[in-house]
Amino acid sequence: MDANGIIESLTPLVPGAAFEAGASVDFATVYVPAEHIVATCAALRDHLTFEVLVEVTAADYLPRAPRYEVVYHLLSVAHRQRLRLKVRVAADGTVPTVQPVYPGAGWLEREVWDMFGIVFDGHNDLRRLLMPEDWEGHPQRKDYPVQIQKAAQTYAPLEVTQEQFRASLERDRVKRPH
Amino acid sequence: MADIRTETMTVNMGPQHPSTHGVLRLVMELDGEVVQSVMPTIGYLHTGIEKTAEQKKWQQVIPLVERMDYLAAQSNSLAYALSVEKLLGLEMPQRVKDIRVLLAELQRIASHLIWIGTHGLEIGAVSMLFYAVRERELLLNINELIAGFRFFPSYIRIGGLREDLARGFHAQVKEFLDRFPAKIDEFEGLLTKNDIYKRRTEGVGYITREHAYAWGLVGPIARAGGSDYDVRKYFPYSGYETYDFKVPTATEGDVYARYRVRVAEMRESLKIAQQALDRISPTGVFACDDTRVVPPPKDKVYSEMEALIQHFLIYSQGFTVPAGDCYVPVEGPRGEHGCYIVSDGSNRPWRVKMRAPSFMAIQALPTVVQGGLIADVVAVIGSTDVVMGDCDR
Numbered sequence: 075m076d077a078n079g080i081i082e083s084l085t086p087l088v089p090g091a092a093f094e095a096g097a098s099v100d101f102a103t104v105y106v107p108a109e110h111i112v113a114t115c116a117a118l119r120d121h122l123t124f125e126v127l128v129e130v131t132a133a134d135y136l137p138r139a140p141r142y143e144v145v146y147h148l149l150s151v152a153h154r155q156r157l158r159l160k161v162r163v164a165a166d167g168t169v170p171t172v173q174p175v176y177p178g179a180g181w182l183e184r185e186v187w188d189m190f191g192i193v194f195d196g197h198n199d200l201r202r203l204l205m206p207e208d209w210e211g212h213p214q215r216k217d218y219p220v221q222i223q224k225a226a227q228t229y230a231p232l233e234v235t236q237e238q239f240r241a242s243l244e245r246d247r248v249k250r251p252h
Numbered sequence: 253m254a255d256i257r258t259e260t261m262t263v264n265m266g267p268q269h270p271s272t273h274g275v276l277r278l279v280m281e282l283d284g285e286v287v288q289s290v291m292p293t294i295g296y297l298h299t300g301i302e303k304t305a306e307q308k309k310w311q312q313v314i315p316l317v318e319r320m321d322y323l324a325a326q327s328n329s330l331a332y333a334l335s336v337e338k339l340l341g342l343e344m345p346q347r348v349k350d351i352r353v354l355l356a357e358l359q360r361i362a363s364h365l366i367w368i369g370t371h372g373l374e375i376g377a378v379s380m381l382f383y384a385v386r387e388r389e390l391l392l393n394i395n396e397l398i399a400g401f402r403f404f405p406s407y408i409r410i411g412g413l414r415e416d417l418a419r420g421f422h423a424q425v426k427e428f429l430d431r432f433p434a435k436i437d438e439f440e441g442l443l444t445k446n447d448i449y450k451r452r453t454e455g456v457g458y459i460t461r462e463h464a465y466a467w468g469l470v471g472p473i474a475r476a477g478g479s480d481y482d483v484r485k486y487f488p489y490s491g492y493e494t495y496d497f498k499v500p501t502a503t504e505g506d507v508y509a510r511y512r513v514r515v516a517e518m519r520e521s522l523k524i525a526q527q528a529l530d531r532i533s534p535t536g537v538f539a540c541d542d543t544r545v546v547p548p549p550k551d552k553v554y555s556e557m558e559a560l561i562q563h564f565l566i567y568s569q570g571f572t573v574p575a576g577d578c579y580v581p582v583e584g585p586r587g588e589h590g591c592y593i594v595s596d597g598s599n600r601p602w603r604v605k606m607r608a609p610s611f612m613a614i615q616a617l618p619t620v621v622q623g624g625l626i627a628d629v630v631a632v633i634g635s636t637d638v639v640m641g642d643c644d645r
Contacts, residue, residue: 099338100578125465129579133594133603145592147579147607149470151481158579178468181615189302204295204644213303220307 077102080122080157087117101156108161108169115146115159115175124148124157127172130182132163132190136216140164142192146172163192171197189214260288265629267296273370273633274640276614285625290618294611297644305604309570310336311410313604317591318404320606321642323366326359327584328606329408331591334489335580336410339573339595340545345537348412349491354425354528355408356490356582357521361432362391363585363637364518368439371511371634375452377443387435390428397424411546412539422534429526436518443511453507457620457632460505467616471587471609473636476513477505483583490582497524507628507635514637544571570599577603586610586637610636610643 075083077095080102084093091110096103106114118124129147146159161169171194172179183194184203191212194200202209211218234242266277275296281288301320305313317332318325330352337344344352365384372380392402397418399405407414443449464474470481482499484492500516502509539546547566548559565571575597581590587609594603613636620636621629 097576098578099341099576100580126470127468128470128581128588129468129590129592129605129607131592131605133577145577147590147592151465151470151479151486154486156487156579176468177466178612178615181611182468185611202295204298206295213300220303 075102075153075155077104080104083122084114084117087121088113096158096160098158101158103158103160105160105162108163108167111146111159111161112170112172112175115148115172118148118157119175122150123152124150124155126151127176127178127182128156130172130179130186132186132192132214134190134214134216140167142167142190144169144186144192168193168195170195173197188212191215258283263626267293273638276633276638276640276643278617278629280626280629282626285627287621287624287626287629290621290629292614292617294614294640294643297640299645301645302604302606305601307600309599310573310601311566311570313601314409315404315406317604317606318406319641320608320645321584321586321589321610321639322403323639324359324363324585324589324642325404326355326408327363327582327589328591329406330356330490331580331582331584331589331606332593332604333408333410334582335578335591335593336573338578338580339576339593340410340542341574342411342540342542342545344412344490344540346491347532347536348538348540350528350531351413351417351538352408352490353492353495354525354532357525357528358391358394358425358428360521360585361518361525362388364514364521365391367514367585367634367637368443368511371631371637372443372449374630374634375449377446377449380439380442383435383439383442387432390431394421394424394428397421409539411542414538416535416538417532419534422529422532425525425529429522429529432522433519436515436522440515444515450508452627452631453511453635455506456624456628457507457635458505459616459620463505463616463619467619468612469587469609469616471583472510472513472517472585473587473613475499476502476509478503483581483588487581489580492524495524495527507631510635572597572599573601579607581607584609586613586639586642606642606645608642608645610638610640613638614643 081093088110094105096105126149128149132142132144134142140162142163144161148157171183183197186192187200188203188205261282263280263282267275277293279291301316305316314329317328320328365388369381369384395405396402399407459473459477461478464477480499480501485499497520500513502513543562547563552559553563573595575595577594579590579592581588590607592605593601596602621632
């Protein structure tokens with residue numbers, strides 16, 4: 075089934091969504107409006123047997139507007155078919171999470187947020203995944219420098235004087251029941 | 253007994269734990285020996301390869317992607333090369349396809365050998381590691397023969413292979429193929445009917461087909477749970493449709509089933525490798541004839557002006573790839589290795605993204621081990637065959 079065939083079967087299942095076929099060299103590509111992505115994925119899974127979400131990733135097309143494209147790769151084992159969904163996202167835009175449809179999207183979306191800073195609405199755990207928790211910025215963005223120097227991020231070393239150490243020991247001794 | 257005060261205990265496992273295959277960290281909440289919750293932390297091996305790849309020319313990315321899944325280097329580079337060739341619209345000569353298939357299958361065996369060794373080691377069959385690594389050494393020798401590099405040969409290039417096969421390649425591969433079936437029997441003799449091994453692995457860490465699909469696990473893990481999805485059969489690439497092989501499956505979905513599937517996969521890989529070896533002539537064409545991508549032969553560079561210019565262009569500017577994007581999956585040892593590339597029409601990739609099977613497997617780990625015993629966690633991690641380089645990239 076090519077992109078137009080998929081759009082034809084999808085349109086009655088997702089009312090109100092304006093799908094758009096995309097150019098591709100490998101398999102069907104469909105542009106989906108961000109607000110309809112969850113309903114589209116649910117329809118694809120339940121009615122068109124796309125039961126596996128293989129991959130969620132993104133690409134930063136700076137300076138184009140809308141800036142990002144979030145890319146979903148779906149797989150239908152039953153029909154030996156692959157499908158690519160794309161969602162255009164503005165620089166400050168958000169995308170609803172597809173976790174309710176595909177639980178495996180959790181970390182994939184988390185990685186996209188980590189690397190591109192694209193917020194997934196309703197995601198239950200949007201934290202740093204690959205980068206350290208105190209990292210600033212989103213490295214895969216095109217305006218993120220390739221080589222930067224950062225001060226070492228370490229906690230201040232624990233410095234305890236002899237008096238503080240003894241006081242702490244005493245305090246602890248009193249508290250501990252015999 | 254009612255007044256015994258019990259509380260859960262939080263245990264940290266990793267990142268420097270031998271059973272975590274690198275630097276995976278698990279924070280586990282235990283109730284006695286029962287695992288209440290698991291929280292995996294990854295990213296310790298994140299090296300920003302995808303960001304680095306955007307700064308390199310197309311052909312310079314090959315050594316980078318090989319370092320992602322360091323136990324299946326040529327599976328990564330095959331996925332990358334195939335995806336770039338798809339955008340370029342290149343078709344490989346039959347001999348190149350056959351050599352790539354042979355290398356991919358030898359790579360699968362090498363990766364499965366490390367898996368069987370470490371998995372055995374972790375659950376008590378310590379000697380497995382020595383037997384497995386001994387055989388893997390022979391495969392690394394083959395890599396050394398063809399490319400001079402044992403781990404990351406970078407032998408698969410965009411547009412073909414780096415150079416023609418080395419003298420003695422056929423004899424060395426044939427020696428391995430003749431020797432290895434008896435060695436698989438030896439491995440199976442150590443594990444398959446081993447009562448201790450079976451007690452540690454049977455009925456542990458169930459992953460059914462539906463569970464695997466929901467969490468995006470495709471590959472040996474799903475096949476052990478009843479799926480028959482294999483990229484080589486469903487979306488053949490590099491001429492796999494012309495080879496005679498079976499896709500081993502099991503229905504139980506436990507650790508033992510995954511063990512049996514992978515061992516059977518090694519036997520099937522041997523069959524494919526044997527067929528490929530029979531088709532490959534000792535010398536012949538090793539790249540396609542597209543002069544944009546493939547550098548001219550060295551003797552022509554010294555005698556013909558056009559060849560010199562072409563050589564200079566490829567190694568200084570690189571080649572451009574038509575704008576667009578594509579995703580090409582290959583069946584790696586751990587499951588579907590896919591490479592999604594975006595080109596803006598220039599000589600450097602705009603975006604390179606590897607689909608990492610280990611990433612998905614670690615994400616699904618809590619759903620598999622929760623409610624089980626802590627000792628089973630080690631068996632389950634081993635059976636999912638995660639490689640942190642693949643996961644963190």
